[in-house]
Amino acid sequence: MKKLSLLLAIFIFGSALQAQINPSNAIAGTAADIQYLGKGYLSPFADALSYSTTNGWYNTAKVRKTFRFEVSLIPSISMVPSEMKTFTIDENRLQQLELVNPNDNVTPTVFGSESAGVALRYSNPALGGLVSSQFNMPSGIGIGVIPMAGIQAGLGLPFDFELKGRFLPSSGATFIDGSNVSQWGLALKHDLLRYLPKGKLLPFSFSAFVAYSSLSYSQELEPGSGNDKEVTLDVNSLVTRLLVSKKLLFLTLYAGAGYNINNADVNLLGTYEYIDPTNILNPEQQLKDPLSFSSNESSGFAGNVGIRVKFLLVGLVSADYTFGDFNALTLNLGLSWDL
Numbered sequence: 631m632k633k634l635s636l637l638l639a640i641f642i643f644g645s646a647l648q649a650q651i652n653p654s655n656a657i658a659g660t661a662a663d664i665q666y667l668g669k670g671y672l673s674p675f676a677d678a679l680s681y682s683t684t685n686g687w688y689n690t691a692k693v694r695k696t697f698r699f700e701v702s703l704i705p706s707i708s709m710v711p712s713e714m715k716t717f718t719i720d721e722n723r724l725q726q727l728e729l730v731n732p733n734d735n736v737t738p739t740v741f742g743s744e745s746a747g748v749a750l751r752y753s754n755p756a757l758g759g760l761v762s763s764q765f766n767m768p769s770g771i772g773i774g775v776i777p778m779a780g781i782q783a784g785l786g787l788p789f790d791f792e793l794k795g796r797f798l799p800s801s802g803a804t805f806i807d808g809s810n811v812s813q814w815g816l817a818l819k820h821d822l823l824r825y826l827p828k829g830k831l832l833p834f835s836f837s838a839f840v841a842y843s844s845l846s847y848s849q850e851l852e853p854g855s856g857n858d859k860e861v862t863l864d865v866n867s868l869v870t871r872l873l874v875s876k877k878l879l880f881l882t883l884y885a886g887a888g889y890n891i892n893n894a895d896v897n898l899l900g901t902y903e904y905i906d907p908t909n910i911l912n913p914e915q916q917l918k919d920p921l922s923f924s925s926n927e928s929s930g931f932a933g934n935v936g937i938r939v940k941f942l943l944v945g946l947v948s949a950d951y952t953f954g955d956f957n958a959l960t961l962n963l964g965l966s967w968d969l
């Protein structure tokens with residue numbers, strides 16, 4: 631259950647990463663070229679994943695009474711915007727590689743189409759610009775969504791506070807060799823109406839919310855081979871929101887608005903062999919850990935609106951729509967004492 635409870639996307643994309651990432655062809659370029667092209671291809675995945683960790687934290691502005699609790703399963707789907715499915719290569723940013731066709735400079739990102747990426751070549755300046763290597767950027771995987779699921783719990787505390795938590799111990803997927811993922815997160819909600827004169831008599835709930843979560847993922851590129859080739863991704867997210875909700879019989883309407891601060895660190899690790907056409911005496915070369923970058927493009931303002939339904943005294947179902955750099959649909963299935 632734990633393996634199925636968090637980031638189905640990780641395991642879907644894990645198999646794609648094994649197939650798509652093969653930097654050896656591009657190693658003929660400089661380290662700067664590898665960084666530039668690798669970041670353009672992979673950063674949308676890092677940003678989408680970090681944004682996904684900000685969803686599903688709440689389904690009401692009401693703060694739970696002291697020592698009352700809730701346990702929920704929260705699947706969600708974040709939709710990748712079309713502009714993150716392609717990457718425009720700026721040839722002025724390349725140092726030793728060049729586009730085969732300068733007019734063909736738009737290539738798929740990891741979320742892009744399954745067609746081959748644009749063609750690049752390496753020209754040997756020692757041989758008067760004679761082309762000595764040519765290759766294509768990788769294709770995308772043709773998937774424009776990030777599915778995610780998690781289990782979280784909430785507990786009411788004294789002084790109108792509520793504590794929430796998410797946790798998944800380090801685990802892999804039996805159907806994707808060499809994968810590993812872990813996550814934890816903590817959140818705090820506080821009732822703001824307690825500071826208003828007769829605030830508890832108002833016909834709605836109003837609260838402040840803050841959450842922090844951390845996710846780590848690794849994927850071996852050649853599982854079982856004994857080599858050290860892998861992709862690692864570390865995501866940290868901070869969520870701040872002002873929440874408002876209104877209960878109508880067994881229905882609760884809720885909304886939130888605030889700011890996300892997300893950061894994702896991506897590393898392509900291992901030792902990669904390649905042919906250096908400029909080194910005639912010793913063309914077989916190696917490069918270790920060729921790619922490392924950070925991205926925070928998914929940080930920014932975000933908000934959501936949703937509806938929650940109570941049934942059979944302790945059951946609840948809620949659904950909401952989140953809008954921001956990414957749009958997301960979230961479903962909450964849970965058990966709650968003291969809704």
